[in-house]
Each structure stands twice: as structure tokens, then as C-alpha cells.
Amino acid sequence: MARTVRSGRGSKDSFARARLVFPDGTSRVTIVRDPMPLYVERGMGSYLFDVDGRRFLDLNGNFTTLIHGHAFAPIVEALTSQLQRGSCFANPTESEIELAELLCGRIPRVDRVRFVNTGTEAVLFAVKAARTFTGRTKIAKFEGAYHGAYDWAEVSLAATPDNWGDPSAPKSTAIYRGTPPSVLDDVVVLRFNDVEGAHRLLSLHAQKLAAIVLDPMPSRGGLIAPSADFIAAVQKTANKNGILVIADEVLNLRQSFRGASARYGLVPDLVTMGKIIGGGLPIGAVGGRKEVMTVFDASSDRPLLPQGGTFSANPLSMIAGLTAMLHLDHAAFAHLEELGNIVRDGMRRVISSRGAPLCVTGAASLFRIHPMPRIPNDFREAFPTPAEAALMRRLTHYFTENGIILPHGAAASISTPMNRVDADLIVDVFTGFLDRNQDMLDAIEVRTRSEPSADPVRER
Known part of the structure; x- marks a missing residue:
């Protein structure tokens, strides 16, 4: 060769x-x-x-x-047309409604959507939404799973045999020097596909846990399939204790027409999306149950959770993403x-x-x-x-x-x-x-x- x-x-x-x-x-x-x-x-x-x-x-x-x-020719054509009309505005455009309608119509449990610029921002605001909705501060996540460059989401991303601790109670580890100890204290680390461990640790910290962040098949964690028993244990324990389930599908939304959660039987409260929904342009999105997504409601003087961004829902990303998704x-x-x-x-x-x-x-x-x-x-x-x-x-x-x-x-x-x-x-x-x-x-x-x-x- x-x-x-x-x-x-x-x-x-x-x-x-x-x-x-x-x-x-x-x-x-x-x-x-x-x-x-x-x-x-x-x-x-x-x-x-x-x-x-x-x-x-x-x-x-x-x-x-x-x-x-x-x-991809349809995206190139759509972007060329949009650039001739303008690249970004302070006002909303109809293209953001169309992409949101597609996502709400296709992805289970996505009743409402807010657009951001990256997968990191999507996870960041999903965690904030869970904290706002529950009034709790801690989150749980899985060892080695990547959820963007957000302090709490990065905990135990780069754990090694030298520092990851006991198999039955993984240690919260920092990815960079200077990580505040309070960040580590607010993250409960679990092992993927550990049915007993997930149930035990979620139950133990239930009163302080706002959410569990779960990528149904974490890429950096090994791209390993979840067992049905594991998904069921996480779902049941979270539901019993009022812990929101955040499905991080920034990468794995591409696993099926309806995403990865639908493929593996996960029923999340919030879903983070990105990558393929932007057609090659920067994008992120938080979607979820209507009741939870009301924390973003800004129709009153002040929302429970303010969220904005100069380039959030910019028409280029919206048009490229809509075109990409329509062809999927x-x-x-x-x-x-x-x-x-x-x-x-x-x-x-x-x-x-x-x-x-x-x-x-x-x-x-x-x-x-x-x-x-x-x-x-x-x-x-x-x-x-x-x-x-x-x-x-x-x-x-x-x-x-x-x-x-x-x-x-x-x-x-x-x-x-x-x-x-x-x-x-x-x-x-x-x-x-x-x-x-x-x-x-x-x-x-x-x-x-x-x-x-x-x-x-x-x-x-």
C-alpha cells in the first residue's frame, strides 16, 4: 500500500x-x-x-x-444566501424558530430549546438550569467523560490510576492546577456501567444533588455502550430522589434520528446538543421538559436563570444547522x-x-x-x-x-x-x-x- x-x-x-x-x-x-x-x-x-x-x-x-x-453543497448554498442578507443581528430571526421546531419535533423530551454557541455552554447552562430548578448545588458525573471546558464538568476528566481513588468511591480530581477545592467538593464521581455504585452514591448524596450529567456513550470515556441495567438504575434512582437527568448528546445526538437517549432507553429532563445541529458552524443548545426550561423565561422583569450571548442563535449557525438536520x-x-x-x-x-x-x-x-x-x-x-x-x-x-x-x-x-x-x-x-x-x-x-x-x- x-x-x-x-x-x-x-x-x-x-x-x-x-x-x-x-x-x-x-x-x-x-x-x-x-x-x-x-x-x-x-x-x-x-x-x-x-x-x-x-x-x-x-x-x-x-x-x-x-x-x-x-x-456540503446544500449548506454552502444556504450560507451564501444568508451572508448576502446579513451575518448576525440583535433581533431574532425565523431561522432560529425553524431549527428549534425541528429539534422539539424530533428529539424526545425536548419541549423547549435555548441556543448557545458551544457544547461547553450547553452543559454549563444545563447544570445552571438544574441548580435553579431544584435549589441544590451538587452534580454527579462519570469518570473520564468529557462535557466541555466548564469547571464542574471537567472534574475527573483526566483521572489516572495515580489519583482516581477507590473503585467503589471514585475521587474527584482536578484537570488543572488552581481548581477551587469547592468545585471538587460539589461533584460526585461515578463509574460508567456500575449499577450498584451509581445507585449507592446517588442515594447517598441525593439531598444535595441537582443533576446527574450522563453521556449515553462517552467518547473519551471509551465509546462504551451502556448496559440496560445501568441506564435503568440511574433513571430510577434519579427520579426517586428528585435528581434531574441531563443527557449530554453534544456528540452522540448522531447515533439515531431521535438521538442517543432514545436508542438506549434514557428519559432525560434536559438534553444538551451541539456539533451536528450546527452544520459545521459554532453552536450549542439546551433543551428539555417545559417545566424545567421555564427557568429561562424572561417574559417577566428578571428570569430565574439569565442566559444570553452575542452570537447565540446567529442566523448563519441556524441556517447551516437547519439545512444539515433536514438532510439527516x-x-x-x-x-x-x-x-x-x-x-x-x-x-x-x-x-x-x-x-x-x-x-x-x-x-x-x-x-x-x-x-x-x-x-x-x-x-x-x-x-x-x-x-x-x-x-x-x-x-x-x-x-x-x-x-x-x-x-x-x-x-x-x-x-x-x-x-x-x-x-x-x-x-x-x-x-x-x-x-x-x-x-x-x-x-x-x-x-x-x-x-x-x-x-x-x-x-x-
């Missing part, structure tokens, strides 16, 4: 310029350097083209945002599901035939490869040893060499422009990796699970 050169002259020159203006030469922590970033010149359909003219099948899609790929019909989701199954099943067959110590998780248009023979049950089980982390870096590097952008430590995503040829290519490249890296595969067959990795990755 033909290989590409890792870093071309154009990317090297761009990175040299970037290092003069950015703290580490990049503008966000999620930029991959191998050993430096690939600078993109343009995207078209399911492919990226870098500044050196090389083409890559894009399985990142700006961290799962671009479900229709790059430069049942046929589109069936196509994504089919390709996702081809990739996951194909990789699993290759793993089985080679006896490789790897596994594949995910659903619908998402997948993630793990350097371990058994599918992990939660973040702790998915946490890589140094040898496993090195193998995954090599896997990402190999895919790049062979013309595919594969996210490291995050969900890989299928987009609607992809086809069977693209799916087969992914499996073929994965097969080539296994055949050419037997020495590294052998090194991870015997491993010490307590060894921490020095390679934490954040995404979204």
Missing part, C-alpha cells in the same frame, strides 16, 4: 510561523502533532487536503461535527449505520483472524479501537498502559501515512458522503497495521493494568 510523507514543507513552514504567535504553536489542546500538525488547505466531501496537496479520508470530522463531510433523514441514518457496521465488523473479523489483543467499540456512525482483547466496561478498564498508549499512537500514525485521519484517544466518525469503498479502505489499512506491527502487539499481550499512561487526550 502506498504511503504518504508525514509532514510536508507547507505544514513545516506553517508550524514555524505558528510557534511565534501561539504558546505551543497551536490554538487548541486537541491539535494532533506527529511530530507537527498537518495544516489543512480545504475539505471536500469525506476528504481533507493539506497545504502540501495531499488527500486524507477524514474520520475526525472536526471531532464528529461534520456528519455531512466538508463543503431516516435514509441518511440507515446509510451511516450500515457503513459503521461494515467498519466495526470488518475490524473485528481481522482481529479474530490474527488473534490480535485489540477490540472495537462504538455504534451507529462511531467507532473506537482499544489496545486490549476484551471490550472495557468503563473508563478505568479502557485506560491504557504505556505500551498500549504507544501502540495507539503508532496506529494513528500508520493511518496518517496511509491517507486516513484517525483520531487519537477519541471517537472516529463516518460521514454521509462516505461509501463502501471508503469503509473497505479503513478495514484494509487496519489489516495492514496489524500485519506490520506484530512486535508491538506482542508487547501488550501481557500488561500491568495499574500502569498509568502519560498521554491524556481531550476532545470536543
Whole structure:
């Protein structure tokens, strides 16, 4: 199989310029350097083209945002038309009503919506809404799950074996130095798919818990499917104790026509949305039960929870998002599901035939490869040893060499422009990796699970 050169002259020159203006030469922590970033010149359909003219099948899609790929013609046309009429206004537009109507009509338990600019803001305001509605201050979340760059939501995002504490009572850990101790005290950390632990810890802190924030299949947490018993335990315990359930579907709304909660039987009080609902432009949204969403009601002199934003519900994001969602019909989701199954099943067959110590998780248009023979049950089980982390870096590097952008430590995503040829290519490249890296595969067959990795990755 033909290989590409890792870093071309154009990317090297761009990175040299970037290092003069950015703290580490990049503008966000999620930029991959191998050993430096690939600078993109343009995207078209399911492919990226870098500044050196090389083409890559894009399985990142700006961290799962671009479900229709790059430069999706209907979105380009709609945005061009809107730009000629204006990019943003202090007044509302009809496009925000249309997108809200679509979301309320499609996503269960979304009776009312408020638009914001990012997934982080969506979670931030969902947590605030839960606190306002219940009068309580604490929240519960799951170890390793990413919910944006909000102090409380970041607790135990980057926990490691060195600090994550007792399996039955995970410790609240900080992601950055200077995190106020009060933030850690106000977050109850749970383990994903731990039925008994979720029931016990939620019950123990019930009188102070405003909400539990749950991504039905957390990407950074391993893209692991929730068990039916786990979803039922969380739902029952929360309902019994007046704890609101916040379903964070910023990433996983793409799991079905009606979202991820509907797929896994979760019945939330609030839903946070983003990524695919913006058609490639910045967006976030909080939706939920009418009774809870009344905290945002500003028809009186002062709402219980003020929420605004200069660019919230801007017409460009509204138009792009509406166009993207209208083209995500049942046929589109069936196509994504089919390709996702081809990739996951194909990789699993290759793993089985080679006896490789790897596994594949995910659903619908998402997948993630793990350097371990058994599918992990939660973040702790998915946490890589140094040898496993090195193998995954090599896997990402190999895919790049062979013309595919594969996210490291995050969900890989299928987009609607992809086809069977693209799916087969992914499996073929994965097969080539296994055949050419037997020495590294052998090194991870015997491993010490307590060894921490020095390679934490954040995404979204």
C-alpha cells in the first residue's frame, strides 16, 4: 500500500510561523502533532487536503461535527444566501424558530430549546438550569467523560490510576492546577456501567444533588455502550430522589434520528446538543421538559436563570444547522449505520483472524479501537498502559501515512458522503497495521493494568 510523507514543507513552514504567535504553536489542546500538525488547505466531501496537496479520508470530522463531510453543497448554498442578507443581528430571526421546531419535533423530551454557541455552554447552562430548578448545588458525573471546558464538568476528566481513588468511591480530581477545592467538593464521581455504585452514591448524596450529567456513550470515556441495567438504575434512582437527568448528546445526538437517549432507553429532563445541529458552524443548545426550561423565561422583569450571548442563535449557525438536520433523514441514518457496521465488523473479523489483543467499540456512525482483547466496561478498564498508549499512537500514525485521519484517544466518525469503498479502505489499512506491527502487539499481550499512561487526550 502506498504511503504518504508525514509532514510536508507547507505544514513545516506553517508550524514555524505558528510557534511565534501561539504558546505551543497551536490554538487548541486537541491539535494532533506527529511530530507537527498537518495544516489543512480545504475539505471536500469525506476528504481533507493539506497545504502540501495531499488527500486524507477524514474520520475526525472536526471531532464528529461534520456528519455531512466538508463543503456540503446544500449548506454552502444556504450560507451564501444568508451572508448576502446579513451575518448576525440583535433581533431574532425565523431561522432560529425553524431549527428549534425541528429539534422539539424530533428529539424526545425536548419541549423547549435555548441556543448557545458551544457544547461547553450547553452543559454549563444545563447544570445552571438544574441548580435553579431544584435549589441544590451538587452534580454527579462519570469518570473520564468529557462535557466541555466548564469547571464542574471537567472534574475527573483526566483521572489516572495515580489519583482516581477507590473503585467503589471514585475521587474527584482536578484537570488543572488552581481548581477551587469547592468545585471538587460539589461533584460526585461515578463509574460508567456500575449499577450498584451509581445507585449507592446517588442515594447517598441525593439531598444535595441537582443533576446527574450522563453521556449515553462517552467518547473519551471509551465509546462504551451502556448496559440496560445501568441506564435503568440511574433513571430510577434519579427520579426517586428528585435528581434531574441531563443527557449530554453534544456528540452522540448522531447515533439515531431521535438521538442517543432514545436508542438506549434514557428519559432525560434536559438534553444538551451541539456539533451536528450546527452544520459545521459554532453552536450549542439546551433543551428539555417545559417545566424545567421555564427557568429561562424572561417574559417577566428578571428570569430565574439569565442566559444570553452575542452570537447565540446567529442566523448563519441556524441556517447551516437547519439545512444539515433536514438532510439527516431516516435514509441518511440507515446509510451511516450500515457503513459503521461494515467498519466495526470488518475490524473485528481481522482481529479474530490474527488473534490480535485489540477490540472495537462504538455504534451507529462511531467507532473506537482499544489496545486490549476484551471490550472495557468503563473508563478505568479502557485506560491504557504505556505500551498500549504507544501502540495507539503508532496506529494513528500508520493511518496518517496511509491517507486516513484517525483520531487519537477519541471517537472516529463516518460521514454521509462516505461509501463502501471508503469503509473497505479503513478495514484494509487496519489489516495492514496489524500485519506490520506484530512486535508491538506482542508487547501488550501481557500488561500491568495499574500502569498509568502519560498521554491524556481531550476532545470536543
